[in-house]
Amino acid sequence: MFTKTEITRSFNAPRELVFKAFTDSEHLQNWWGPKGWAFDISKFELRQDGVFHYSQTSPDGNVMWVKFVYHEVNAPEKLVYTSFFSDEKGNIVRAPFNDNWPLETLNTFTFTEHEGKTILTMIGTPVSPTEEEMKTYEESQEMVQ
16 A cells, blocks of 8 residues: 655645745745744755755754755746654654654645646655654554645
8 A cells, every 4th residue: 555645735826936836945934844843954955966964843842843845846846855754963753743754755746826826745755764654654644744
């Protein structure tokens, strides 16, 4: 069994602006991550094979690192990247909230303009998950949404 998560959102804004909100570090600083958590960008290279490496710090001081590796950057239509939890140096680590979370996820974001609005479709698929990782991912769909 192979599961993917698909989330669609509509924004009352032009596609170029919505794309920028996901790809410009100045915009990301304003909204990325859980509400109330501090967000710090270590590296941001928006290009094929580029890296987005950042940390998020919870109000009680817990730090969580995440890294993206971009596979496709096609402004303002599409972003494709793998994401994974990491350490401060960017090495893959297990998710801090569940040891059975898939190590890597392939993410595809498509931005479509329709009647002055932007439709964002996000698809996430675990990369080479074990059976246990797949089960954990499937059971966590509400959290993923």
